[in-house]
Amino acid sequence: MNGQAPHSAASASREAGFVLGLVIHVALLVVILGMVLFLASRWRARVDLTADRVYTLTDSTKKVLDRIEQRLLVEAYFSADEELTAATREGRRTLRNVLDEYAQQSRGRIAVQYFDPGSDTAVRKRAERLGIQAQRVQDLQGTTLSTKDIWQGLRFRYGGQKQKVQAFLGFDDRPALYEALLTPILKAVTVTERPRIGVMQWACEPPSTSDRFPRPEAPKGFSRLLSIEDLGDRYEFVNVDLQKGQLVPDELRTLILLRPRNLDDRQKYALDQFLMGGGRLAIFADTDDVSLGQARVLDVRRVGYDALGSTLRFVDQLAHYGAVLHEKALVDATTGALRFSFAMNVAGQTAIGGVPYPYWFPPQDIDWSARAADVARIRGVTDQAVVETYRRVFRPGIDHEAARGFATPVFFWPCAVDLAEPLPAGVGGNVLMRSSPFSILERLPQSVSPIGDGSDPTAANQAFNARIAEVMAHEPPQQHGLLVALDGAFKSYFDGRPIPPRPDVKQPVQAKDPLEEPIGEPKEGGDAPTPLGPPIEQGVNEAGPAGKDADPALRTSAGTGAQLLIVADSDFVRDDLIAGEYGQVGPVSQLGPSFFLSLLDWLAQDRDLFGLTGKKFTDRRQKVLEEGELTRIAPERLQEEVERRQGSLRWRNAVIPPLLFVAFGVASFLWRRSRKKQFLHGVGG
Amino acid sequence: MRETWIVTSRELRSYFTSPIAYVFGALFLFVQLARSVPAIGHDQPADMSVFFGGLPIVFLLFLPVLTMRLWAEERKLGTIELLMTFPVTIRQLVAGKFLAALAFLAIVLLLTLGLPWTLDGLGRLDWGVTLGAYAATLLMAGAYVAVGMFFSSLTRDQIVAALLSIVVLGILLFLGFPEFLALLSRFGLPEWLIELCGALSPSRYFLSITRGVLDSRDLIYFGAFCGLFLYFNALVLRGRRLRG
Structure with a gap:
């Protein structure tokens, strides 16, 4: 008994000590953990594991x-x-x-x-x-x-x-x-300073002579676009008017032409010299004005780029810089086309119908080269050599890192613009966006309504589609540019040509040849240089009397920074379409302004936001069938084949690993049993 | 370190001599892969989100079964006394068993690599995200194993140990479900408490890593979680040894 008491006391003391130690330990641990977690929440580090850096700020x-x-x-x-x-x-x-x-x-x-x-x-x-x-x-x-x-x-x-x-x-x-x-x-x-951007704009003036469209449709301009707050926050727009023969002031580094038309030679000269001065020129071109209105008549009026009496063609001038502006409309019959909605009478009730309308389409972010076999299959081509040619020739619908990040708009009755082949020496260019291989160029007929006059929409639409299908069947698959960017050492279109005089200048141009009397350069001991045009703050449009200032020397080659951007459409930013004036069933250019803003960033060289918009994500979709197999397998068997292969892959992935694991277990068991037997045999068991 | 390694390798070998471990491994692989293979499909994105998305629940059902025997069986068979006489510390014993369980799971998980391989062949799998998610899986498995080992050390009944682990881990898991947190808020609990509940759940941190972001907060959480339960585990064993 005497011996047990001290032992018990010692045990109790030891246990008490353990409990005390435990409490202190746990309390300390909780405090330390709390501090660690608190500090971790304040100063944290992150590693973005994604290949596309999805979670990393650009x-x-x-x-x-x-x-x-x-x-x-x-x-x-x-x-x-x-x-x-x-x-x-x-x-x-x-x-x-x-x-x-x-x-x-x-x-x-x-x-x-x-x-x-x-x-x-x-x-x-x-x-x-x-x-x-x-x-x-x-x-x-x-x-x-x-x-x-x-x-x-x-x-x-x-x-x-x-x-x-x-x-x-x-x-x-x-x-x-x-x-x-x-x-x-x-x-x-x-931002503390907004870049200034010059704007020249011409409204869309649809025809109004149709019997079906008795009320003339008002011209559709771009005032809504230019008053969008997001644009105004970032850029200051200055109206530029070259009617009196002025040149574009040097203060402006970026100039936008919205739906140019009726350009006289003097204006073309002004644009040329702006570009030669290192300016960045963006042209939103259209070959046709199409009426829309509440009646959805869709009658067509051609737009003339050149003024009456103009001796030089604007498209030739652009071709001289390296851009081929087609004077035809582009039709793209892919599934990306917007639907044309219309009211129709069904059993005495008004219903809303809709048909795909290939004159309204977005450029699609599809690598058409990778889809060459699909294109061939749809067009009924089985010759592998032709498929290979498609694969070599086709290009992605959106073909530039920056453009891939742009909001992609729907283009409305666009024309087409491509790069000249070959490009002029010293000029580089890219087609940033292009149509699908299911596109054709055509001169628009008088009406481009997909439902005719609306009296029999179904029959009219069949005829409409049949016409396009027939044209397409006779054309090889081809893609056309919708957005082209050029830069480099452009050569002046007016080098070797007479300089168009200002409208009210009477004397011959040669008499004012700036090469002989350079104006704008300080003369030794002479007067201060004559400013070119009025200062922009006083309004570019209110130039002093034409002829007061003589032209500066002809710039024959573009300075650093010259850039030419041509978009094959302007309708996507016109007032009625960005405002959605035609109600829920009418067309709306939802992403037009965002796309316009992206282009401004591009033009104004706001490189800050390029990486942001150009952030691209890899296409990670699975392809159970290889590209080549799509053409070899009959279309009606495609789905069946896809399901068969999917099923096989799923089955193998679900069953083989557990079976392997079990097989390893069995093998291990047999091996151990055999070793045990050997051992027992060895010891005489 | 050497002692820890010896305990780990001994434990790991014991897994591969036990039919239960094979049944566990095969069943886990089948369940996890069978529920994940619908991710294979034409035009579907090549990613492993289906595989990793349900993993916390699958682990909840399987891992306590794996860990229930770690201490409970030693106690039931009386081998724990023998174990305590080995020239290793309790910390080394706990760490050894913990690492062995994790190593066994890592080997089982290796057998699931066929799925990402298949997906990569069909599309373009993001291997950075996938490997990060596998690492997150091991971290979460570590947390589950630590909890399972702790409860296994409390009782000699394996079933009780497994059930306790499932209940505690289940509660922690559900704390991370937004729907569950919304339910708590309907009972009028203060926001800080709801936020604390959410912050306790391993699923939140696991899913954060499987998205493709390795955040120091997530790593610290798992480190702290494992450390805490392994420490408790060691304390229980130490107390038991003191009591004789």
């Missing part, structure tokens, strides 16, 4: 963030996370991550504050005053469908003066999409 964004000088406060008016639906929660998390990434990357210059308008009336009222509104989102739980009002708006405040509000951001779990949305806003709100 260099464009980093550049924009690096240039922020003052404090930028981002107020996030977000519903609480638990208020979100299951479908929106991941998008919210992604957006929070992106905002967090911006804050971290800005090294403290960006601060994000979160407010919940759903739980605080004062916050809700402030959000509403800013124009931020809740959006109704559907919520499906089990079989019950309900709706929820979700807030997800942002207010950006920069330096206490400038601010911008994004009323609502959609939900998406791809960070790059949020980045593409947020970085331009950051740039717009933090």
